[in-house]
Amino acid sequence: MSLIHPSAVIEDGAVLGDNVSVGPFAYIGHNVKIGDNTTVASHAVIEGHTTIGKNNRIFPHAAVGTIPQDLKYHGEHVELIIGDNNTIREFTLLNPGTEGGGSVTRIGNGNLLMGYVHLGHDVILGNHCILANGATLAGHVELGDHVVIGGLTPVHQFVKIGDYAMIGGASALAQDIPPFCLAEGNRANLRGLNLTGLRRHIEREEINALKTAYRELFEQGNPLQEVAESIFKTSSSEKVKQLCEFIMNSKRGIPFTRTKHKEDNK
Template identity: 55%
Template sequence: MQQIHPTAIVEDGAVLGENVKIGPYCMVGPKVTLGDDVELVSHAVIAGRTTIGARSKIFPFASIGHQPQDLKYAGEDTLLEIGEDNQIREHTTMNPGTAGGGGVTRVGNGCLFMMGTHVGHDCLVGNGVIMANNATLAGHVEVEDHVIFGGLSAVRQWCRVGAHSIIGGLTGVEFDVIPYGSVIGDRARLAGLNLIGLKRRNFSREEIHALRGAYKEIFNGEEGTLRSRADAARTNYAGFDGVQTMTKFMLDDEKRSFCTPRKSGE
């Protein structure tokens, strides 16, 4: 049974699943689809061609699906797809895609977007991602699964952020972040591996030891280039999935740049 507050506006054409709750002063546009058990607490606005998966909850003053913050946008009918079991807190903004970026912004399942977070146009966000207060993603950012963003962090357009990595508070990310990495700084520097996150997600002692060895080989080594050392680590740790994930991320596209550790004296 749907529960729609009398002050809410649900436009003709909107598709509502079972047990949807729409609180006071919410607005739901005509191209919106809300899955089963979705709840809009109050004063939330869902616009555009937006789909929100089952059991997601959206808090007051969130602005979801309005046109991208991109001057090239010309009114094309693009998409915002949000998965299941997400929590989208107060004042969060999420924009749909653009014709020049693939036409879709996509958010996975089980994510937490705290107050004031922003997901820009054409972003691809994985599962289990946590964005703390006022963390922001510019357009075209790719975020893999189980990444944590500290408060007031920001990611530049077109960057990739690898799985299980952590971005420190107040950190500005200009280059790709390796899977399992930990970065911090006004311009992000790699500070090591996200060891606490790996332990929390039950990575084995052997897998963590291999990742630490590969990290030292790649980022602390002095011979060859960063990519040649990553290629060597891929071979040296052939039996470890985590190392293979990290090195594949680094070697798939030779044009990418990465956050690296701060050099001595910097």
């Protein structure tokens, strides 16, 4: 039995790998490349210079690779590159890059994009991230690996979010969130470390080092950049160094208030 439904439209020039399944009334443009064992469900649209890896699942009514929502875009060659093993749920909108942002939107491997998620132009998404329903990333946003963003949360353009960070649902994020941290609220503020996520992936010794560094950085009332530089020079923990380096390189600043967090005492 054919894996391509008769009502699907696949333009000449599109390249489909082995065992690619295309459902009813789906559309695939002529510059699209799709890797092996990927499924494209009914009414999904994939167009533009879009490259999709292996073992992805694209659900009904997803719009993948449509032109960026940027008034400066005038038909330049831009791309959307998607890795392997991603799940792209219903009504997601994934735009390619723009000339001013490097011309590429890039999605890594093993990500879950729930319904109505939007990734704007020039977004860089790492691996194993979860974006819940209605999370929206503006242009030039960068996410590390294992990031979780709660539902109905918009992220401002040019914001960076580090590895293992979590943003609570219905937040509004306008500044950078360091790796390993938890933020929530409108506007979102740091609330402590993402301890639940860290315990799933990181050794306890490293977590304890991050707790100590977090207190020094955000609860002592000293200048944040100076403290980050000092800790970076003296710490033997690679995770702590990663945290400090992110802070030192932040362009949009870190949103926080100096309050103690009960979970840090556990």
